[in-house]
Amino acid sequence: MQVSLRDKVAIVTGASSGIGRAIALEFGRSGARVVVNYHGHREDGEEVVRQIADAGAEAIAVQGDVSQQADVRGLVEAAVDRFGKLDIMVNNAGIEQRMPFLETPLEVWEKVIAVNLTGTWLGCQEAARQMVRQGGGGRIINISSVHEDLPMPTNSPYCAAKGGVRMLARTLAVELAPHKITVNNIAPGAIETPMNSNLKEHPELLQQLLHEIPLGRIGRPEEVAQLALYLASEAASYITGSTYFIDGGMIRHSGSL
Numbered sequence: 001m002q003v004s005l006r007d008k009v010a011i012v013t014g015a016s017s018g019i020g021r022a023i024a025l026e027f028g029r030s031g032a033r034v035v036v037n038y039h040g041h042r043e044d045g046e047e048v049v050r051q052i053a054d055a056g057a058e059a060i061a062v063q064g065d066v067s068q069q070a071d072v073r074g075l076v077e078a079a080v081d082r083f084g085k086l087d088i089m090v091n092n093a094g095i096e097q098r099m100p101f102l103e104t105p106l107e108v109w110e111k112v113i114a115v116n117l118t119g120t121w122l123g124c125q126e127a128a129r130q131m132v133r134q135g136g137g138g139r140i141i142n143i144s145s146v147h148e149d150l151p152m153p154t155n156s157p158y159c160a161a162k163g164g165v166r167m168l169a170r171t172l173a174v175e176l177a178p179h180k181i182t183v184n185n186i187a188p189g190a191i192e193t194p195m196n197s198n199l200k201e202h203p204e205l206l207q208q209l210l211h212e213i214p215l216g217r218i219g220r221p222e223e224v225a226q227l228a229l230y231l232a233s234e235a236a237s238y239i240t241g242s243t244y245f246i247d248g249g250m251i252r253h254s255g256s257l
């Protein structure tokens, strides 16, 4: 299957590292013009832009905190100012802060919800407003997690946020369908990114995790990016309101669905 994003304009949030970075690079390689959102690390965002330019496509790096409406609006404005439109929005930015529920301060709950859930809601809204304004539909892809379904003790704010993203996508898929905007979630299992850097220092945790993954390995960001590319492409034109698990079988093994 030949998948091209030629003439498409995409925003990827949290694109200076991990899964977001892999998606931005894959979109660029496939011909899209890309707004590479970064939060803290400007050089990393610029490096992604350079790599996309090397692949022969255009990109810009734009700073922004996805939990702030003005910043998310700024990302969409940057796409329209520079590239004339917005076709694809990938709400990827996310954080987690694990600790026992009984010890979790309210501030941790508020921060994790603000980035993972409010940030995704804002990204969906600002992107959809632009897509409706310009007409012709669009694609919204949210990076949720197996934890949109699978409980994880010590990670209640993250699980609640990703569970929220699950119902957000389902609701918006129905509400935005008349505008030909599709909304889908990608739910990764354990992927080798900075978010999982603790596994390098704790081989016993890695072994425990591998027991829960039928395919017996951690996933790569590039594998998630291939799925995002498919969902962003014309090939996925009839798919909306779905969650795609990419987890080496983890969620089936855990028997939660």
Ligand code: NAD
Binding pocket: 013, 014, 015, 016, 017, 018, 019, 020, 038, 039, 040, 064, 065, 066, 067, 092, 093, 094, 095, 115, 143, 144, 145, 146, 187, 188, 189, 190, 191, 192, 193, 194, 195, 196
């Ligand atoms: P990562 O830490 O490399 O990427 C997260 C990105 O989000 C970073 O670039 C960070 O700068 C950015 N970010 C954080 N707060 C932000 C904010 N307020 N505004 C804008 N950007 C912000 O980790 P990752 O694994 O690539 O995570 C990407 C997404 O994938 C997240 O939503 C995460 O929940 C999800 N996910 C990851 C895994 C995994 O195993 N790595 C599994 C399931 C889901």
